[in-house]
Amino acid sequence: MSTTLTERQARKQAEREAKLEAVQQRLTTAVEQLVTGDDWRRALEFSAKFRSRSFRNSMLIAVQHAEAYEQGRVPTPFPTYVAGYKQWLTLGRQVRKGEAGYQILSPKTARFATSTPSDPSSWRRLATNEKAQPGETVRTRMTGVRLAYVWDISLTEGDDLPTTPAPQILKGEAPEGLWDGLADLITEEGYELRLVSNATAIGGANGLTDFQTREVSVRIDMDDSAQVKSLCHELGHVLLTDPDSPDAPFHRGIAEVEAESVALMVGAAHSMDTSAYTVPYVTTWANTVPETNPVEVVQATAERVRRAALGILDRLDTHQTATGAPPGLEPRVPTAKAPQAERTVQHVKPSEAIGL
Structure with missing residues (x-):
């Protein structure tokens, strides 16, 4: 038996x-x-x-x-x-x-005890419900893996779950001259602007910055305001996320928070409200940064975002809202821009943009 x-x-x-x-x-x-x-x-x-x-x-x-x-x-x-x-x-x-x-693979753990933690060979495994001796140190260690099972919500039924806001693609017209101004800045930074027909061309995104090929892509099947917002987001990446820069953020979540926050500030300076998209987007990405919370991430990036946004606004020849200075001190005409670099905009089919 x-x-x-x-x-x-x-x-x-x-x-x-x-x-x-x-x-x-x-x-x-x-x-x-x-x-x-x-x-x-x-x-x-x-x-x-x-x-x-x-x-x-x-x-x-x-x-x-x-x-x-x-x-x-x-x-x-x-x-x-x-x-x-x-x-x-x-x-x-x-x-x-x-x-x-x-x-999925789930860890198997066990408890180990010793009176001399500094000696690796002194640790002994405790049996189930076994208590350590007085003065012993107890630690839990992974001893292997086992199979476990999880289910997607679509495989379940029952109570509705509370949902978090999802980014909403902007609708409507863009501020006059803002697209051209941002596109010129991208060219000045040494990047080529590519206009793609839809999100499929760039992996489901609204825009994409490729630091290796130095190309910025934006999908054009959105309203003008959404295209401009995405273009400004990508300009934020160009200015703040270049991997060759010693100041580049160490985490993707931080990079996305910075770029989208730049778009929010530049949009606000042109009376364009991007919050329906920006707030859920920033919150989602800030949540991915380890050992912190979204508020701390936004606060930690605020000054870099502000400097980048102000730098963009100073270089734009567009009608902008008041700067906060008392009436009479506001500039009456836009600041003159430096001579523009020749800009090339390339329209590509989805199949040509895959892999950016």
Whole structure:
């Protein structure tokens, strides 16, 4: 009987290891498919959105959700909210009957104790419910991994979840002359401006700055105000995010907060309200910065943003709102601009812009 039990345990262990190996292979395949810079950027953005998960598990979730989409099990190709079975129950939602979860790797941990923490060989593993001896130091360590399962919200049903505001694409006309002025500044900084037909051409974004090719791309299937806002955002990246600059931000979230905040300030100086897009966008990206909160991120970037925005406004020959000086001290005519560099605007088809 003991032999049968041992065989059963061995078979169970072999099955567990096979499943883990399959998951690892799935992950390896997913990473191997990240062969272009644009794919890698999207992967990092997805990981930032699901920052409570490791990058490895974020990729596993993405791959399995894409498979579920191809099978017609979920309505969208990208996951939104993902949680474990019991977590969904606490939110008043139930996994639909028969819906298989997405496999992820969860750490296995154990408690270790010692009276001499400085001696690595002195640590002993505590059994379940075992208490350490008086004076001993106890630490929890990862001892391995196990399979766990999570479900996208589209695989559940029940109570509605509170939603956070999403960035709203701006509508309407842009301030007169602002597009041309910003485009000239981008050219002066040594970048070529590319106009692409839609977001697909630049990986789903509204605009994109490529520091290697020194190109700025903006989609033109939006209203003029949204195009100008995106162009100003990309100019913010040109001025503040250049990886060759020693002052470049160390985190993508900070870079996005800075660039979008510049767009907000420049827009406000032209009586263009970008807050419907900027506030949710900045909040989302600020949330990705580790060991801080969104308010702290915005505060920490405020002075750099202000200097960059003022530098842009000083170089623009546009009608701007009052600067805060008393009446009579406001400049009556725009400040003269330096001679403009010749600007080249290239219109490209989506297929030509993929990979920027």
